[in-house]
Amino acid sequence: xxxxxxxxxxxRAEDREVVRxxxxxxxxxxxxxxPDAWPRIEDALAELATFxxxxxxxxWAATDADGHVLGWIGAIxxxxxxVWELHPLVVHxxxxxxxxxxxxxEFLADAARESGAFTLWVGTDDEAQMTSLGGAxxxxxxxxxxxxxxxxxxxxxxxxxxxxxxxxxxxxxANGFGKPDIxxxxxxxxxxxx
Ligand SMILES: CC(C)(COP(=O)(O)OP(=O)(O)OC[C@H]1O[C@@H](n2cnc3c(N)ncnc32)[C@H](O)[C@@H]1OP(=O)(O)O)[C@@H](O)C(=O)NCCC(=O)NCCS
Numbered sequence: 001x002x003x004x005x006x007x008x009x010x011x012r013a014e015d016r017e018v019v020r021x022x023x024x025x026x027x028x029x030x031x032x033x034x035p036d037a038w039p040r041i042e043d044a045l046a047e048l049a050t051f052x053x054x055x056x057x058x059x060w061a062a063t064d065a066d067g068h069v070l071g072w073i074g075a076i077x078x079x080x081x082x083v084w085e086l087h088p089l090v091v092h093x094x095x096x097x098x099x100x101x102x103x104x105x106e107f108l109a110d111a112a113r114e115s116g117a118f119t120l121w122v123g124t125d126d127e128a129q130m131t132s133l134g135g136a137x138x139x140x141x142x143x144x145x146x147x148x149x150x151x152x153x154x155x156x157x158x159x160x161x162x163x164x165x166x167x168x169x170x171x172x173x174a175n176g177f178g179k180p181d182i183x184x185x186x187x188x189x190x191x192x193x194x
Pocket of ligand 1: 101102
């Protein structure tokens with residue numbers, strides 16, 4: 001796909017229309033497979049508001065030439081800035097599979113690297129048995145389950161793997177029994193940069 005005409009801009013609270021579209025995307029984008037994430041527009045607006053009030057949070061939106069929001073990405077800076085958590089990421093359903101998600105993640109990775117971070121990580125929930133970890137009792141052989149992780153229905157951990165993330169762990173039952181959070185991490189800078 002061509003990404004011509006797409007801009008990645010800071011998501012700012014004063015851009016009310018951009019914030020509104022970003023909130024709608026969050027509700028719509030997660031509704032099918034993560035219904036408890038941001039069920040109402042108020043929930044999504046509350047999440048977006050944290051990016052204006054919390055100094056450790058940063059966010060950018062991908063917009064088309066007319067200013068429509070095609071997707072957005074956020075991050076939370078932790079471990080004294082050494083580690084950034086990607087949270088959240090969503091691409092408009094009509095614009096998926098065209099490289100927008102990749103562009104947003106690479107933009108975030110560049111920003112984190114330039115600020116001195118070593119690691120970008122993400123937790124991606126499986127609430128709808130989209131992976132082999134969904135619906136399963138992960139104890140006592142947690143690491144065996146993780147080693148045998150399979151993608152059954154286009155769970156986004158596959159997207160992150162394509163972008164250089166490695167599976168780094170799992171939080172069992174994070175969203176209720178059989179609904180784990182899959183953790184992935186990507187190196188931004190190596191030992192030579194330390
Ligand atoms: C996951 C999501 C952000 C991907 O965005 P996108 O713009 O469609 O992704 P891209 O087009 O940039 O895809 C980049 C690569 O990842 C692949 N990919 C995309 N989604 C994938 C998935 N679910 N599983 C495996 N691979 C996937 C693409 O095929 C592409 O591969 P290629 O480079 O070999 O062609 C988007 O589907 C989305 O918003 N989903 C709903 C919300 C969500 O899951 N957010 C992340 C939760 S943590």
